[in-house]
Every structure is written in structure tokens, then in C-alpha cells.
Amino acid sequence: MRRSRYAAFMSSLLLALGLALTGAAAAQASPLAAATGYVALGDSYSSGVGSGSYISSSGDCDRSTKAYPYLWQAAHAPASFSFLACSGAKTTDVLNNQLGTLSASTGLVSITIGGNDAGFSDVMTTCVLQSDSACLSRIATAKAYVDSTLPGRLDTVYSAIRAKAPSAHVVVLGYPRFYQLGTTCLGLSGTKRSAINGAADYIDAAIAKRAADHGFTFGDVRTTFSGHEICSGDSWLHSVDWLNIGQSYHPTAAGQSGGYLPVLTGAA
Structure with missing residues (x-):
């Protein structure tokens, strides 16, 4: 015994x-063990447009307490948190308005950027209001921009982040596919939905390559949003919303917590 x-x-x-x-x-x-600060940069997918619960002091940037950066800091309590992502931001806006709090003590940076540079809003407007051929033509224009111009703009942003935060672990998150295909779905034609998904894949591939070339981590949210696209029956993305057009094609609160947050957590 x-x-x-x-x-x-x-x-x-x-x-x-x-x-x-x-x-x-x-x-x-x-890499977060020695982090003393977290800085969240980027566009509306990082600010939380579409998820509600906006911070009044953020004004037109529409930063939400349900956005993935805010949720991550609430769960991990970094020594400091700077939430600078802003609705409508392009690469030039990040360079001009969002890098001020980066420093040698920044341990983690997250960012979504590039969609507005490539004309995402105009692509969706064209595809919703015009013909299949007009939609495909506008997507082709966006892809040409992604090939010719976007890589250089991303390089400039990523280099600036590294220069200001030399020790930071940088997570570059991508964009989800918007539609579940092969299902009956009111609204856009199958041709348009397939082309829009292809455009999302195209820009994600470009962003992932530039992130890798800078030694940054790419966070692919297409995996977590799989099964939760528009037309899925359990969508984590807003379809076109004529009463609040700005939140159209943006993640819901569930998309931020279930689609983006796990990817940042896993990559960080």
C-alpha cells in the first residue's frame, strides 16, 4: 500500500x-512572451466595420469592440494596445496616419490592407448593379492593378512597419472568399459569385507573397470562413445592405470572432 x-x-x-x-x-x-505592446493597423476588415459596437471616439474609422484586434487584446492583456485600423484605409493611409505608435518595444503588429487600393468597393458595386460582362471586366482591371502596382505599395508599407518596429512579430491577414458556390442563392449570378471569389484568392496570393518576402506571417482566413460565406445559410459576412451600404460584404461580429480572431491567435 x-x-x-x-x-x-x-x-x-x-x-x-x-x-x-x-x-x-x-x-x-x-514571440509574444517578450511583447510589450500590440498595434493593430489596416482597413475596415481590421477596424470591425459590420460588427457593430463602434467606439465613439474612433469617428468615421468605425473601430469596434467586436473587431478581432480588440478581442485579442481583451484575451491576452498586452502591456499596451494601439488600435489604429480605419475604415476605407489604403496603403497610403497606413503610411500617413497609422504608424505613429510603432516602436522598438512593439511586440505584435496585425494588418489587413490592399483591398481598397485594388478597388474592392467599386468591384462590388459594379458586380451588384451591372451585367456579368461588366463585372468580369472590372475584376480583370482589379487583377491587373494587383499585378502591376499593389506589390510595390505593400512593400513600402511592410518596410515602414519593420523600420519602426524592428522586433515585432507582424501578422498580415488576408480576405475571405465571399460566396459559397454550388448552392441556390438569390442575388448575383453564379458567374459573378465565382469571379468575385477568384478575385479574393488573387489578392490573397499577392499579399501572402509580399508578406513572406518581408519575413511576416500571413494569416489565411479563407479556411475559417469556409462554410460561412454568403449563401451558406450561416454567413459570417454581410450581403449587400441597402440600408447600411457601408457594412456590405464585411464580416459580422461572428466573422470577427470566429473567422479572424482564431487566425491571429494561431499566427501570433
Whole structure:
């Protein structure tokens, strides 16, 4: 009996020590262990347009307490949190208005950017209001921009982030596919929906490549949004909303917490 109790005690002790050491190793391996600050940059997908609960002081930037950066800081309590993402932001807006709080003590940076540069809003307006051929033509124009101009603009932003926050772990998050295909769905034609999804893949591929070339982590949200696209029956994205046009094709609160937050958490 004594030997049995002693063996059980030693097993418990060794297990506890093992868990403690594993936890210590995980903490040491985490790039956030030494982080003293988190800075959230980017456009409306990072500010939280479409998720409600907007912070009044953010004005037209529409920063939400349900946006993934706000949710992440609430869960992890970084030493400081700077929420600068802004609705409608392009790469030039990030450069001119969002880099002020980056420093050598910044441990984590997250960003979504590039969609507005490529004319996302105009693409969706064209595809909703005009013909299939007009939609495909506008998407082709956007893809040409992604090929010719966007990489250089992303390089400029990413280089500026690294220069101002040399020690930061930078997570560049992409954009979701918007439509579930192969289902009966009122609204846009199958041709338009397929082309819009293809455009999302196209810009994500360009963003991922530029992020990798700068040593940044790309967070692919297409996986978490899979099964929750528009037409899925459980959409985490707003379809066109004529009463609040600005939130059209943006993540809902569930899209921020279930689509974007897990990707940042896993990448950080």
C-alpha cells in the first residue's frame, strides 16, 4: 500500500513538473512572451466595420469592440494596445496616419490592407448593379492593378512597419472568399459569385507573397470562413445592405470572432 501511494505521488509530481516545464518552454517559444505592446493597423476588415459596437471616439474609422484586434487584446492583456485600423484605409493611409505608435518595444503588429487600393468597393458595386460582362471586366482591371502596382505599395508599407518596429512579430491577414458556390442563392449570378471569389484568392496570393518576402506571417482566413460565406445559410459576412451600404460584404461580429480572431491567435 505504501509503495502504491508513493508511486502515485511520484507519478503526479513528475506529471506536474512535466506540464510546468512544457508550459515554460511554450512561453519561451512564443514571440509574444517578450511583447510589450500590440498595434493593430489596416482597413475596415481590421477596424470591425459590420460588427457593430463602434467606439465613439474612433469617428468615421468605425473601430469596434467586436473587431478581432480588440478581442485579442481583451484575451491576452498586452502591456499596451494601439488600435489604429480605419475604415476605407489604403496603403497610403497606413503610411500617413497609422504608424505613429510603432516602436522598438512593439511586440505584435496585425494588418489587413490592399483591398481598397485594388478597388474592392467599386468591384462590388459594379458586380451588384451591372451585367456579368461588366463585372468580369472590372475584376480583370482589379487583377491587373494587383499585378502591376499593389506589390510595390505593400512593400513600402511592410518596410515602414519593420523600420519602426524592428522586433515585432507582424501578422498580415488576408480576405475571405465571399460566396459559397454550388448552392441556390438569390442575388448575383453564379458567374459573378465565382469571379468575385477568384478575385479574393488573387489578392490573397499577392499579399501572402509580399508578406513572406518581408519575413511576416500571413494569416489565411479563407479556411475559417469556409462554410460561412454568403449563401451558406450561416454567413459570417454581410450581403449587400441597402440600408447600411457601408457594412456590405464585411464580416459580422461572428466573422470577427470566429473567422479572424482564431487566425491571429494561431499566427501570433
